[in-house]
Amino acid sequence: MTLDEIDHRLLDLVQADAARPLHELGDAIGLSPSAVQRRLTRLRAAGVIRAEVAVLDPETLGAGMTSVILVALIDDDEKHHTGFRERMLAEHRVQHCYSIVGHWDYVVVLLTPDLKANRHLSRRLFDKHVKRFETLPAFEVIKSSQAVPVPGVSRGSGR
Structure with missing residues (x-):
């Protein structure tokens, strides 16, 4: 599957927050909500998006x-x-x-x-x-992430 720049930007956004509404994703990448939905459906079907999960706080659940x-x-x-x-x-x-x-x-x-x-x-x-x-x-968790670097998308220190 060939991914374009818009796919890359969309993937970066959804891996940061998969619950973000389609209209917000579309506003961020310049597409309509329906176009975003079609791309997400294609990315899921191709296995690029393997799962969409909630990230829980381990300490709150007794796994500190x-x-x-x-x-x-x-x-x-x-x-x-x-x-x-x-x-x-x-x-x-x-x-x-x-x-x-x-x-x-x-x-x-x-x-x-x-x-x-x-x-x-x-x-x-x-x-x-x-x-x-x-x-x-571990004495302290400095960074814990499942985020995959997306080609062409640079995450600065502000994210």
């Missing part, structure tokens, strides 16, 4: 501790990797899980209420086929 965990598995047995990935996918407190290259096999981001809950969950998640893991509790 974010931690980054580095994980190394015992060996490169594909069954161990498959099992690990399935555990990560099944656990709702796992926010992100990345397979990486280097001394570690995975980076996992967990949201838990506190250190005690983090330890308990880590023991359960990282007990099978894990050689070692290192937990790095």
